Amino acid sequence: STRRRLQDRLGSQDNEEEMNNSRDMEMDLVRQEDTIVELQASLRDKDMALRDLNAMYRSTMDNISHLKEAVITYKAEAKEAEEEIDQMHAHRKQLENALVNLQDAVKR
16 A cells, blocks of 8 residues: 555656646747747848848949939030030130231231
């Protein structure tokens, strides 16, 4: 009878340990599932942030391309303006020379 009580007590301790172990395992699983859900949410946030960055990058590259085109256009316009200024200077020189010739002719 003492032996049986001892066995019962040992058996109930084993059952208690098994129950504790299975409860611990369940808690671990719940924690792991929570972690997975958090990681998935974080991954979705990072994915959205990456898409936003990609869109910003594409927009920036488009702006740079437009700016490059504008610089090329402005350089061409500046070159044309310089050529026109050079032509005006040459024309002025011609007019000044013609004036000097006229003044010389008048003096004679």
